[in-house]
Amino acid sequence: MIDWVAAAFSSAKAAGDIAKSLVTLRDEELVRGRVMELTSTLMDLQQQMMQGQLEQMALIKKIADLEDALKSTKAKQNVLERYELRGVGPAKVVYALKPEYADAEPAHFCCTNCYDKGHRSVLKAMRQNNSTSMKFSCPECSNTFFITGEYLPDTLKAR
Structure with missing residues (x-):
């Protein structure tokens, strides 16, 4: 050169x-x-x-x-930094919005697989399995998560 x-x-x-x-x-x-x-x-x-x-x-x-x-x-990193790894049942983890961002967005979870690949994929609630857990699915990689009811935000619990 x-x-x-x-x-x-x-x-x-x-x-x-x-x-x-x-x-x-x-x-x-x-x-x-x-x-x-x-x-x-x-x-x-x-x-x-x-x-x-x-x-x-x-x-x-x-x-x-x-x-x-x-x-x-940097923009992707700023988005990802708003989440923390959180246990949602025995040996179950997802990325959840940190409490300090709860006013800016509704409560939701992100797929651990997609998050670890560097992008956010919000889990979609599929159905209430029973009174003790709820099924969520990742629209990107199709992973499914059963989250125990006690770990669900009030806005996601069945009424």
């Missing part, structure tokens, strides 16, 4: 050396030859600078893409 910088400096030095030698030449044929050599060297320098600009533009695009990806990741 930095090769173009070394080549550009080399071409610039060669152009300077040729220009200095032109001052001392008096023979018209030699001058023409050196001018052509200088022109060729300057064209090489221009090509190296254009290569550098192309690489710079590619790097600027890559940085912008990485910044967008970082923003997206």
